[in-house]
Amino acid sequence: MKTRSVDVAIIGAGTAGLNARRECEKAGVDWVIIESGPYGTTCARVGCMPSKLLIAAAESAHGIAESKAFGIDVTSWEVDGKAVMARVRRERDRFAGFVVDSTMEIPESNRIRGHARFDGPTTLIVDDHTRVEAKRIVIATGSSPWIPPEFRGVADSPAVMTSDDVFEIDDLPKSLAVIGTGVIGLELGQAMQRLGVETAFFNPFDMLGPFRDPAIVDQAHKSFGRQLDLHLKSRIEEVSVVDEGVHIKWVDLNGVAEEKTFERVLVAAGRRSNVQDLNLEKAQVPVDDKGEPISDPRTTQLGDSPIFVAGDASGHRPLLHEASDEGRIAGANAALYPNVEARFRKPRLVIAFTDPQMAIVGKSYDELDLERTEIGSVSYGNQGRARVMGMNEGLVRLYGDTETCGLVGAEMFGPRVEHTAHLLAWAIDNDEKLPELVGRPFYHPVIEEGIRTGLRDLAKKLRLTGHCTPESFSESPGA
Numbered sequence: 081m082k083t084r085s086v087d088v089a090i091i092g093a094g095t096a097g098l099n100a101r102r103e104c105e106k107a108g109v110d111w112v113i114i115e116s117g118p119y120g121t122t123c124a125r126v127g128c129m130p131s132k133l134l135i136a137a138a139e140s141a142h143g144i145a146e147s148k149a150f151g152i153d154v155t156s157w158e159v160d161g162k163a164v165m166a167r168v169r170r171e172r173d174r175f176a177g178f179v180v181d182s183t184m185e186i187p188e189s190n191r192i193r194g195h196a197r198f199d200g201p202t203t204l205i206v207d208d209h210t211r212v213e214a215k216r217i218v219i220a221t222g223s224s225p226w227i228p229p230e231f232r233g234v235a236d237s238p239a240v241m242t243s244d245d246v247f248e249i250d251d252l253p254k255s256l257a258v259i260g261t262g263v264i265g266l267e268l269g270q271a272m273q274r275l276g277v278e279t280a281f282f283n284p285f286d287m288l289g290p291f292r293d294p295a296i297v298d299q300a301h302k303s304f305g306r307q308l309d310l311h312l313k314s315r316i317e318e319v320s321v322v323d324e325g326v327h328i329k330w331v332d333l334n335g336v337a338e339e340k341t342f343e344r345v346l347v348a349a350g351r352r353s354n355v356q357d358l359n360l361e362k363a364q365v366p367v368d369d370k371g372e373p374i375s376d377p378r379t380t381q382l383g384d385s386p387i388f389v390a391g392d393a394s395g396h397r398p399l400l401h402e403a404s405d406e407g408r409i410a411g412a413n414a415a416l417y418p419n420v421e422a423r424f425r426k427p428r429l430v431i432a433f434t435d436p437q438m439a440i441v442g443k444s445y446d447e448l449d450l451e452r453t454e455i456g457s458v459s460y461g462n463q464g465r466a467r468v469m470g471m472n473e474g475l476v477r478l479y480g481d482t483e484t485c486g487l488v489g490a491e492m493f494g495p496r497v498e499h500t501a502h503l504l505a506w507a508i509d510n511d512e513k514l515p516e517l518v519g520r521p522f523y524h525p526v527i528e529e530g531i532r533t534g535l536r537d538l539a540k541k542l543r544l545t546g547h548c549t550p551e552s553f554s555e556s557p558g559a
Contacts, residue, residue, distance in 0.1 A: 083211045084192070086110045088414045089204055091196045091358070092220035093183055095121045095400055096391025096407035100218045101186070103411030112214075114206055116195040119183040120176040122222055122392065123400045130172040130247040131267055135433050137164045138271035142435070145274070149470050159276045161252030168247055198362040202386060216386040216414040217363075219373065220407060221354040223392035228259065228349050230316050237321045240345045243268065252277050253343040257328055261288050261312065263432040265348035270308065270434055272346075280309040280342070282316060282330065289438045290430055293445035293491040295457070299475040300493055303436060319345075353393045363387055378422040380410040386417050397428065427508040428489075431498045436460075436474040439501035442508045443479060443489030452482045456538025458530045460494040465525040471495035476530065478504070480538045485513045487538075500531050514539040 088104050090097045093115035104111040123129060144154050183191075194207035204212040225242035227235050234240050241249070243264050255278040258269035265281065266289055273279040288300045288310075304310060313333035320327045325343040332338060353372050360367055365382040366374040373382050373389050377396045380388040390410035391403035405426065413420045432438035460466045460474040474494025481488050490504050507517055518539050522532045 081205075081209060081211055083213060084112065085213045086112050087214070088112075088216045088218065088411070089114065089196075089212050089214035090218040090220060090411070091204070092222055092354075092391070092393070093119055093191075094220060094222050094391060095123060095403040096222075096393070096410070097218065097220035098183065099404050099407030100220060100388075100390060100411030100414065101190075103408050104415050107412065107415030109415045112190050112192055112212065113186065114192045114194065114196045114204070114212070116193070119180045121179050121400070124176040124179050125172070126244045126247065128400060129175045130168055131243070131264075131271075132433060133168040133171050134164070134247070134275075135267060135271045137167070138274035139435070141276070142274045146470065159252070161275070162250060164275060165247070165249060165251060172247060195357070197357065197359040199359070200362055201364050216388070216417050218407075218410045218414050219355065219358065219387065219389040219393050220391050220403075220410070221358070221393045223351040223353050223398060225347060226350045226352045227347055228316075230319050231259065231345070231347055234319055234321050234326065234345075235347075237326065239321060239325045239343065240347065242347050246346055249344070253325075254278060255325070255342045255344070256280075257282060257326065257340075257342040257345045258348055259283075259316075259345060260348035260350065261310070262348065262350060263289060263430075263434075263438070265346070266304070266434050266438075267432055268346060268348065273308065280311060280340070282311045282314055282328075284313065284315055286312050288312075289432055289434070289493075290440055290444075291438065291491055291493070293477050296445075296475055296477055296491045296493050300438070303473055303493070304434075351392065351398065353395050355389075355393055376422070377406075377425060378409075379413055379420050380406055381413060381420055386414070388414050397430075399430065401426075401429070427505050429501060429505045431501055433498065436471070436494050437492075437497045439490075439492040439497045441490045441492065441501050441504045442487070445477070445479075445489075445491060448479055448489070453488070454480045454482055454538060454541040456480065456534045456536070456541060458534035458537065460530055463527070463530045463533070465527050465529065466495045468525065469495065476500075476534050478531075478534045478538045480514055480542050482542060485515070485542055486511060487514065487517065487535075494530070496527050500528055503528065503531065514542055 087109035088111040090100050090113045093113050101113050144157055147154055192206050196204045196206050199205045202214050256272050258265045258281045261281050261283040269279050291297045315331045318329040324341045326345045327341045329339040365385050365387050375382050375389045380390050388410035390406035392398040409423045427442045430440040456478040458476050460472055466472040476492045479489040487507050517535050522529050
């Protein structure tokens with residue numbers, strides 16, 4: 081076994097690891113990056129990019145299916161499942177290829193292939209071929225789908241998929257059971273349904289998406305309840321592989337036993353950090369009751385050790401842009417150690433590409449101090465541009481601080497909130513106050529006018545506290 085001595089060893093060549101590497105390069109320290117799996121980020125290979133390709137196909141199909149509302153009668157059309165999935169894989173491979181090419185440009189002397197595990201606080205063993213003695217270590221090992229106990233006995237069946245392999249199927253199935261109603265399950269499941277797949281959703285809890293605001297939760301349940309075959313608060317009793325696919329027996333929320341065979345199952349019950357096979361006990365770092373590392377999100381440091389964790393492996397905010405930021409923080413602090421610096425973290429920005437879309441910006445409802453918070457809202461049921469487009473459904477709730485008169489967060493369920501969420505995130509990032517925000521220019525008629533309506537509602541409520549004096553509450557058409 082050969083030995084390699086470096087300043088910084090980075091475990092994982094995904095988004096977080098690659099950004100950590102760039103910071104080490106800038107700092108001029110000696111580094112290596114270790115990867116056991118295929119090159120290419122989770123986002124490009126199995127996450128955000130292929131899922132959006134599938135959703136784009138579903139949106140096209142849905143537009144045709146709903147065209148009659150606009151006076152357009154399309155009498156004959158069909159979804160070519162094989163063509164849909166071929167395009168998903170083709171474009172996915174293109175996106176992933178860019179990342180792979182970029183990674184392969186890293187000098188071979190800085191890349192080690194194999195599975196790394198700790199053999200001491202700053203010592204790694206890579207497979208059975210390399211011992212890495214590092215002064216500092218960055219853990220950027222990503223995450224993997226979590227399989228609920230009732231599906232572990234059938235997980236090896238080709239009929240049972242996770243978000244890591246759903247894009248490899250050659251054709252769309254006739255029927256699909258989606259296990260989980262979080263962001264991944266709702267995005268992929270709704271897309272499959274709109275592409276003509278008979279789709280049912282299962283969750284033992286009454287959860288839909290990321291929401292915590294009771295009003296938004298209620299709106300999401302009403303909207304998705306009309307669109308989707310939801311089995312919330314259901315208990316799966318038995319799962320078996322049969323010739324036709326997977327047979328599921330469950331008990332619904334009313335205690336009624338049901339069963340059905342699905343051609344395929346998509347397990348989308350969440351993801352877990354890839355840290356279980358790192359021998360963290362030998363690293364002597366703080367871990368929680370699940371054995372996952374406990375780190376400071378401002379520094380990414382584990383306790384006061386020379387070990388840092390970034391991206392999905394940290395469990396903080398498993399999103400690509402957050403992984404990029406954490407990778408930069410981890411890499412910079414690994415290079416600086418022991419002079420670690422706390423970095424500013426951007427406001428939370430979570431977006432789900434369902435229809436209606438879902439988003440959380442800044443603080444969510446459960447993080448608010450309700451004694452010093454006012455809530456403004458806007459319904460998209462009758463909003464001008466939303467009604468024009470036939471997308472007039474949803475609710476946005478905006479949270480303002482009564483002491484500072486600043487916007488602190490929002491939960492959003494409505495048309496094209498992927499765009500309006502960015503506007504609110506920028507406002508929070510700039511610490512803008514409600515008097516400033518309601519005075520911003522808004523064109524007519526646009527979806528953004530709905531956000532103006534919500535901001536005005538919030539500003540009026542803040543003014544009642546005596547702390548805020550918004551400049552204008554004038555109304556305009558379509559707001």
